[in-house]
Structures are given as structure tokens and as C-alpha cells.
Amino acid sequence: MKKERLKKQHSIIPGRGMTLGITITMLSLFILIPLVSAMLYSFRMSWKDFTELITRPNVTQAFATSIWCSLIAAVINCIFGTILAWVLVRYEFPGKRLMDAMIELPFALPTAVAGITLTKMYSDNGFLGRALERVGIRVSYTRLGIIIAMVFIGIPFVVRAVQPILEKLPAAHEEAALMLGASRFTTFRKVIFPEIMPALLSGFGLALARGIGEYGSVIYISGNSEKNGTQVVSYIIMSKLNSGNVDYEGAAAIALVLLILSFLMLFLINMIQHFAARRTNA
Amino acid sequence: MYVEMRKICKKFGDYEAAKSIDFGIEKGKMAALLGPSGSGKTTILRILAGLEKQDSGDVIIEGRVVNDIPASKRGIGFVFQNYALFRYMTVYDNIAFGLKVQKADKHQMKERVNEMISLIGLEGLEKRYPDQLSGGQRQRVAFARAIVPNPQLLLLDEPFAAIDAKVRKELRAWLKEMIEKVGITSIFVTHDQDEAVELADDIIIINEGNLEQMGSPVSIYKHPETPFVAHFIGTSNTLDNLSGFKGFEGIEAGKKVIIRPEFVEVFKNDNQRFKNLMDATEEGIIKKIAFRGSYLELTMLVNGVLLTTTRSLERRSVSVGEKMRVLLHRVYLFDDTNAEMRAEIYKNELLKGVDIEML
Ligand SMILES: Nc1ncnc2c1ncn2[C@@H]1O[C@H](COP(=O)(O)OP(=O)(O)OP(=O)(O)O)[C@@H](O)[C@H]1O
Ligand SMILES: [Mg+2]
Numbered sequence: 001m002k003k004e005r006l007k008k009q010h011s012i013i014p015g016r017g018m019t020l021g022i023t024i025t026m027l028s029l030f031i032l033i034p035l036v037s038a039m040l041y042s043f044r045m046s047w048k049d050f051t052e053l054i055t056r057p058n059v060t061q062a063f064a065t066s067i068w069c070s071l072i073a074a075v076i077n078c079i080f081g082t083i084l085a086w087v088l089v090r091y092e093f094p095g096k097r098l099m100d101a102m103i104e105l106p107f108a109l110p111t112a113v114a115g116i117t118l119t120k121m122y123s124d125n126g127f128l129g130r131a132l133e134r135v136g137i138r139v140s141y142t143r144l145g146i147i148i149a150m151v152f153i154g155i156p157f158v159v160r161a162v163q164p165i166l167e168k169l170p171a172a173h174e175e176a177a178l179m180l181g182a183s184r185f186t187t188f189r190k191v192i193f194p195e196i197m198p199a200l201l202s203g204f205g206l207a208l209a210r211g212i213g214e215y216g217s218v219i220y221i222s223g224n225s226e227k228n229g230t231q232v233v234s235y236i237i238m239s240k241l242n243s244g245n246v247d248y249e250g251a252a253a254i255a256l257v258l259l260i261l262s263f264l265m266l267f268l269i270n271m272i273q274h275f276a277a278r279r280t281n282a
Numbered sequence: 283m284y285v286e287m288r289k290i291c292k293k294f295g296d297y298e299a300a301k302s303i304d305f306g307i308e309k310g311k312m313a314a315l316l317g318p319s320g321s322g323k324t325t326i327l328r329i330l331a332g333l334e335k336q337d338s339g340d341v342i343i344e345g346r347v348v349n350d351i352p353a354s355k356r357g358i359g360f361v362f363q364n365y366a367l368f369r370y371m372t373v374y375d376n377i378a379f380g381l382k383v384q385k386a387d388k389h390q391m392k393e394r395v396n397e398m399i400s401l402i403g404l405e406g407l408e409k410r411y412p413d414q415l416s417g418g419q420r421q422r423v424a425f426a427r428a429i430v431p432n433p434q435l436l437l438l439d440e441p442f443a444a445i446d447a448k449v450r451k452e453l454r455a456w457l458k459e460m461i462e463k464v465g466i467t468s469i470f471v472t473h474d475q476d477e478a479v480e481l482a483d484d485i486i487i488i489n490e491g492n493l494e495q496m497g498s499p500v501s502i503y504k505h506p507e508t509p510f511v512a513h514f515i516g517t518s519n520t521l522d523n524l525s526g527f528k529g530f531e532g533i534e535a536g537k538k539v540i541i542r543p544e545f546v547e548v549f550k551n552d553n554q555r556f557k558n559l560m561d562a563t564e565e566g567i568i569k570k571i572a573f574r575g576s577y578l579e580l581t582m583l584v585n586g587v588l589l590t591t592t593r594s595l596e597r598r599s600v601s602v603g604e605k606m607r608v609l610l611h612r613v614y615l616f617d618d619t620n621a622e623m624r625a626e627i628y629k630n631e632l633l634k635g636v637d638i639e640m641l
Binding site for chain 2: 170172173175176177178179180181182183186190191194195
């Protein structure tokens with residue numbers, strides 16, 4: 001650790017000043033300035049108005065919906081994303097290349113298209129929706145629908161984070177565990193999982209971040225009903241901007257809170273990753 | 283026989299990596315699989331371990347055919363070429379892994395692991411992670427991890443390949459001692475002759491998926507059965523024929539000749555020890571003298587061919603260009619066109635059975 005810090009101080013890699021300069025400029029132009037302006041907008045409100053707005057039942061409920069749904073979706077994505085990456089790396093089957101290429105489709109598709117398609121598929125007369133309805137599960141216009149939309153848009157993050165790690169993982173590690181009498185499951189849990197854990201955390205963080213802020217694919221399937229608790233934060237923000245009297249300050253205030261919450265969660269994930277990495281000096 | 287391979291064949295696609303491999307190793311012995319790169323050594327070891335499935339043939343351990351027993355149930359210890367230590371586990375947890383998966387009693391496990399750690403001399407490093415160890419230390423951990431569950435057979439794939447030459451010698455001696463202490467039957471892969479000769483009770487020579495010869499280091503050196511072995515073991519020159527050499531007129535045409543430095547004696551005209559054999563010698567000129575530390579290596583021009591031999595530093599000094607008597611007392615013969623033909627020893631006829639080593 002100490003060594004690393006020393007290295008940073010006396011870096012002999014050329015171009016440090018220039019690249020750092022460019023990085024900071026770009027960061028400022030594209031990320032910091034817009035964020036700060038969002039903050040400034042919300043600061044036009046008085047503290048009292050601000051707290052009043054943030055603690056409105058429909059707003060707190062929207063926060064709860066967004067955060068819970070994206071958390072659950074990110075967890076689901078971690079499980080299925082790992083399995084998907086595993087299948088893509090470990091097995092040969094016809095159509096594998098095609099499947100691999102399909103992983104990024106959720107990124108390429110306009111989110112509204114995804115949203116509408118999902119809604120149709122899961123609605124009462126969509127083929128999946130009808131089948132699920134028969135076993136008593138409703139998807140469209142419920143939180144379950146929101147989670148499904150978030151899983152759909154978040155899965156590439158996990159797959160693409162885990163896949164390269166699995167590809168690089170030397171077979172000898174698994175074979176060593178096998179030779180010591182470990183079952184396949186134990187081998188996965190004790191040997192492979194720790195290797196993919198950092199990547200999985202990144203994938204989790206990205207999927208979560210994407211889910212929290214998602215708009216297009218979610219609003220169609222969610223139904224945006226306050227009564228059912230299916231309004232997400234981005235919907236509340238948009239409605240503040242769309243309605244007759246545009247409420248910039250209100251939208252910015254909610255956005256600010258969302259920003260802080262997201263930042264805290266991502267920061268937490270980063271810290272976990274950092275400590276996990278330090279444990280092995282890796 | 284404790285471990286046996288019977289007619290093991292393995293193909294990767296069209297490539298035959300093992301062609302009917304047959305051998306057996308007695309309990310408690312250490313065997314070396316020796317051969318050039320790509321000859322199939324690792325493949326054979328992996329088939330033994332169950333990490334690779336043979337196309338045909340049987341693997342037998344303690345009289346039991348284990349073909350259908352998966353690797354995890356064969357009870358074999360395996361040391362991988364790059365050790366394959368678990369990066370996210372400490373030295374202690376790495377070594378304990380084999381016991382943990384057996385759900386061994388906590389107390390006994392601790393005792394056994396600590397016993398292993400002191401056996402390999404890494405006390406105090408239990409809490410380190412593999413990246414915090416030197417290559418030699420890693421190898422020790424890999425060894426301990428492999429033998430902790432008390433396997434009856436230990437397989438090692440190029441156990442010293444990843445270690446620099448200086449530490450390698452040290453580790454070789456260490457490993458030999460450890461294996462003797464534990465008393466475990468073991469097979470290791472190497473492409474280093476010295477390593478095989480130094481460590482193994484039996485050497486199994488593999489070439490292009492064929493088992494060329496198996497035997498003790500001495501017998502392999504003294505009685506190579508195939509041209510490949512004659513070539514591969516020790517240093518040697520190969521000649522197309524020996525025309526012009528006295529005492530070798532009886533060699534059939536078309537046979538090739540392998541000459542080792544030990545087959546060539548070089549001495550001065552007035553040498554007393556060989557004075558009765560002067561008729562059998564040729565004249566040679568010293569072309570090159572190389573100092574090899576404890577001896578000299580002479581390159582001689584004899585009858586238009588170059589032969590190498592060694593000369594003790596205790597003998598009279600020689601110089602480049604000096605004329606010497608050269609006695610070629612034996613050669614290996616082999617038939618280049620027939621791979622099945624065994625290499626044979628051909629002795630200089632003019633010696634009439636006199637044994638050079640007895641002089
Ligand atoms: N999984 C595989 N698929 C295809 N070919 C393989 C595979 N494993 C080994 N081979 C081939 O089989 C041959 C023998 O390989 P093997 O690894 O047993 O050689 P080796 O004697 O251990 O060589 P080295 O000393 O270089 O490790 C090689 O030609 C190799 O290319
Ligand atoms: Mg090999």
C-alpha cells in the first residue's frame with residue numbers, strides 16, 4: 001500500500017499533467033457543470049419548501065419504489081448475468097456467437113421501444129402475461145413489471161463485467177480444487193466466486209445505477225399509479241417538467257436527492273471492492 | 283505394480299497425443315516422465331489424474347481400474363505447473379482446503395495443517411496470500427496442499443519449471459527429501475534430463491506420444507533401446523557412416539551411427555595405458571579445446587569427421603593442432619528408415635573384446 005502511494009507521487013510515466021488536465025476538463029464539461037447547475041436550481045428553493053417536497057408521500061414512495069426495484073433487479077441480474085456469462089464462456093453450442101451478440105441489444109434498443117414491447121408481452125392479452133395471469137401473477141402495472149424492465153436493461157452490465165474474468169481464469173485453479181476432492185459447487189463457491197466477485201460488484205453497481213435512473217423502459221410497464229406504488233423517481237421528475245406549470249426547482253430538488261442516494265450506494269460498492277482487493281494485495 | 287497404465291490412447295482431434303502407453307510403477311517409487319516439449323507428458327499425467335479422459339485403455343491404481351472414477355474421487359495429489367494456488371486464500375487456507383472439503387474435524391485439521399506448515403518450513407507465513415510469496419515458497423505451499431489429504435499417489439507437472447536455475451537445484455533436493463519422508467509414490471513431468479536422473483528411481487521416456495523406454499537412469503543411459511533415447515540422453519554426435527574407421531568395417535550399409543563423448547578415448551603416442559591397443563586407433567588433430575570447469579572438452583578431426591570427447595585436467599596438457607591417437611571403442615547403431623528397430627551397441631572389432639573400462 002505504502003509503495004503504491006509512493007509510486008503515485010513520483011510517477012515517471014510521462015503525460016501525467018496533460019492527461020489529468022484533459023480528464024478534469026471533460027469531467028467538468030460533461031458531468032460536473034450539469035450536476036452543479038441541477039444543484040443550483042434546487043437551491044433556489046427554501047429549505048422548508050425543499051423538505052416539504054421531498055417528504056411528500058408520493059415522492060418518498062417513488063424513492064422507495066425506485067431504490068427497492070433497482071436493488072432487487074441488480075441482485076437478479078447478478079445471478080442470471082453470472083450464469084449467462086458462465087454459459088457463454090464454458091460451453092460450446094450452436095448459436096453461441098449469436099447469443100453473445102444479443103447481450104448488448106438492451107443497450108442498442110431505444111428504451112421506449114423496450115418498454116412498450118415488454119408491456120405488450122406481459123399485459124393481460126400478451127402471451128407471457130396471459131400465462132402468468134393463469135397462475136395468479138400480474139406483471140404489467142405492478143412493481144414486478146418495473147423489476148423486469150430493470151433486469152432487461154441492466155443485464156448486459158453484469159454479463160460484460162464477469163465474462164472477461166471467467167475467460168481469463170486459468171483452468172488449473174478449478175482442477176486443483178477438484179483434485180483436492182471438492183465438488184463442482186464447492187469449487188465454484190470457494191475458488192471461482194472470489195475471482196469474479198470484484199467484477200460482479202462493478203456489474204451490480206452499474207446495473208443498479210442504470211435501474212435507479214431508468215425512465216423509458218419502465219414507465220410503460222409500471223402504469224405510474226400512485227395507488228399501486230408504481231411511480232418511479234424519474235417519472236415524478238418528468239411529470240414536474242411536463243405538466244402545465246413547469247416546476248424546474250422541484251424537479252431539480254428531487255433529482256438532487258436521487259443523485260446523492262445513488263452516489264452513496266455506488267460509493268459503498270466501491271469501498272467494498274477496494275477492501276476486497278486490498279485483502280489479497282491484488 | 284501400484285500404478286499402471288494399460289494401452290492408453292488419446293487423440294486431440296486427429297492428433298495422437300498418447301499412442302498405446304503402457305507402464306507400471308511400484309509403490310513408494312519416484313518416476314519421471316521425460317521427453318521433449320509437446321511429446322505428451324502432461325497429457326499422460328492428466329489422464330492418470332482423471333483430468334483428461336483417455337480414448338481407450340485402462341488406468342489402474344492399487345489393482346483397481348479407475349477409468350470411471352472422477353478426478354475428485356481418485357485420491358491423487360497433483361502439483362500444477364504454475365502451482366495454481368488459490369489467490370484469495372491465505373497459505374493456511376490453501377493448505378487446509380483439501381481437509382475442509384472433506385468436512386474434517388476442526389481440531390485435527392488445525393493440527394495437520396500446522397504440521398504441514400512446519401514440514402515445509404513456512405512457519406510464520408500462514409497468513410500471507412500467494413502473491414506475497416516467492417516462487418520457491420509457492421511451490422512448497424503447492425506441495426503441502428497436494429499431500430495434506432494423505433493421497434497415495436502424487437503427480438507433479440514440471441514442478442521446477444517456474445523457478446530460476448539457482449533455486450531449482452536447492453528445491454530439487456528439498457522435494458526429494460520431502461517425498462522420501464512422506465513415503466509417497468510419485469510421478470513427475472520434466473524435460474530436464476538432469477532433473478530426471480537426479481530425482482527418479484525410474485525414468486519413462488516419451489516422444490511424440492510413444493513410450494520409448496522405461497528404466498533406471500543408469501540403464502537408460504547405458505542401454506538406450508531406441509535411436510531417440512540414444513540421442514536424447516546425454517550428448518552425442520550422429521554420423522551417416524563410419525567409413526574409414528578401423529574396426530567398424532562390419533557395419534551394415536544404411537545404418538546411422540551415434541557417438542557419445544564417452545565412446546572416444548584420446549591419448550598421446552607414447553601413452554602406456556593403451557599401448558597394446560595402438561593398432562585400433564586412428565590419428566586425430568585437436569581442433570578445439572573448451573574449458574568446462576572441471577574438465578576439458580576436445581573437438582577432434584578424425585578421418586574427416588568431428589568427434590567430441592572429454593579430458594581430465596589431471597592428464598598431460600594438450601594444445602590445438604596437436605596430433606593425437608583416437609580410439610573409438612564403441613558406437614550405437616540405428617536404422618533411420620525403420621523406427622521400430624532398436625538401437626544396438628557396436629564394439630570396435632579390433633579390440634577383440636578388451637574392455638576399455640577395465641584398463
Ligand atoms: N486440449 C488439447 N487440445 C488439443 N491438443 C492438445 C490439447 N492438449 C494437448 N494437446 C496437444 O497434445 C500434444 C501433447 O501435449 P502435452 O501437453 O501432453 O505435451 P508435453 O509433453 O506436456 O509438453 P510440454 O513439455 O511442452 O509441457 C501437443 O502437441 C499438444 O499440442
Ligand atoms: Mg506439459
